Amino acid sequence: MFHKKKTAAVLLFLTLAVGLCGCGVDYEKQDELKASGIKKLESYQPKEALADFEKAIALAGTKATKSEVDLCYYKGTAQTMMGEYDDAIETYDGLISYDDKDEKAYFLRACVKVKAGDISGAKDDYETAFRLTEDGDVYFYGFTQLMTEGYKVEAMEFYEETKDSIEDTKRLFYEQIAIYEEKGDFDKAREAASQYLALDADNKAVGREYDFLEMLK
Numbered sequence: 001m002f003h004k005k006k007t008a009a010v011l012l013f014l015t016l017a018v019g020l021c022g023c024g025v026d027y028e029k030q031d032e033l034k035a036s037g038i039k040k041l042e043s044y045q046p047k048e049a050l051a052d053f054e055k056a057i058a059l060a061g062t063k064a065t066k067s068e069v070d071l072c073y074y075k076g077t078a079q080t081m082m083g084e085y086d087d088a089i090e091t092y093d094g095l096i097s098y099d100d101k102d103e104k105a106y107f108l109r110a111c112v113k114v115k116a117g118d119i120s121g122a123k124d125d126y127e128t129a130f131r132l133t134e135d136g137d138v139y140f141y142g143f144t145q146l147m148t149e150g151y152k153v154e155a156m157e158f159y160e161e162t163k164d165s166i167e168d169t170k171r172l173f174y175e176q177i178a179i180y181e182e183k184g185d186f187d188k189a190r191e192a193a194s195q196y197l198a199l200d201a202d203n204k205a206v207g208r209e210y211d212f213l214e215m216l217k
Contacts, residue, residue, distance in 0.1 A: 030059045030067060037074055046081035053078060069095065076108060085116035103132035107141075114145050119154050122146075126158075136165040140172065147195050156198060170199050177209060186216045 037052035053075040060068045072095055079088035092109035095102055110125035126142040139162035146155035163169070173196035180189035190213035196206050 026059055027067075030056045030071075033059075034067070034071060034074070037078070041074070041078060041081070044081070046078040050075060050078035050082065069098070073104070073108070076112070080112050080115070085112050088112045089116065101132060103129045103138075106132070107138060110142060111145055114142075114149050114151070119146070119151060123158060130162075130165065136162075136167050140166045140169055143169070144195065147198065148191070152198065159199070170196055173199070174206070177206070186213055189213055190216075 033052045033056035037049040037056065040046070040049035040052065053071050057068060057071050057075065072091055076088045076091040076095075079085075079091060089109055089112050092105050092112065095105040096109070099105070106125045107129040110122040110129065113119075113122035113125060122142070122145075126138055130136075130138040139158075143155050143159050143162070143166070146152075146158055159166070159169075173192050176192035177189050177196065180186070180192060190210065193206055193210040193213055197203065197210060200206070
């Protein structure tokens, strides 16, 4: 059962986001809309998916449930896919207001902040997510997100600040090269090789592999 204070917070968030229905919850319809939205996300139809998630959230009754919270996560995903970064951040703000120990919300908000160019804010959220989980993968994925979005200088600064908490980062990149090559996704393999070399430029084998992958462009 949710704490009353948390329930009030999430209901306020849901009300501000899409308006709150005063009647009982039609759980069957809510589940139907959620499933439809997820399917549309998988088909890369974020605008249509967002409409489904908002309709499902609008069916919320007077008690918050895990279903409504999950719907807000999906809503944030759809907004991010649409490039509506400010709206996605606002969605994650609401989830954090509801539960300020929700490491997932901090992590996802950090990822969106990177896309929005708020690197300082993203680092703060990655730090909070790590503090809540003590999982070095939070920093690892923060580093890769910065690299992927083209913030290479900031990514290396972030890596230097957090490397003691990241376990065997180079090995992960090395494995990604082989995995993506096996799948035939040479663009991602080249990206993984580039990220590896950013950490170990003297590795001749990976350097040769990167040169080979460059030829496949």
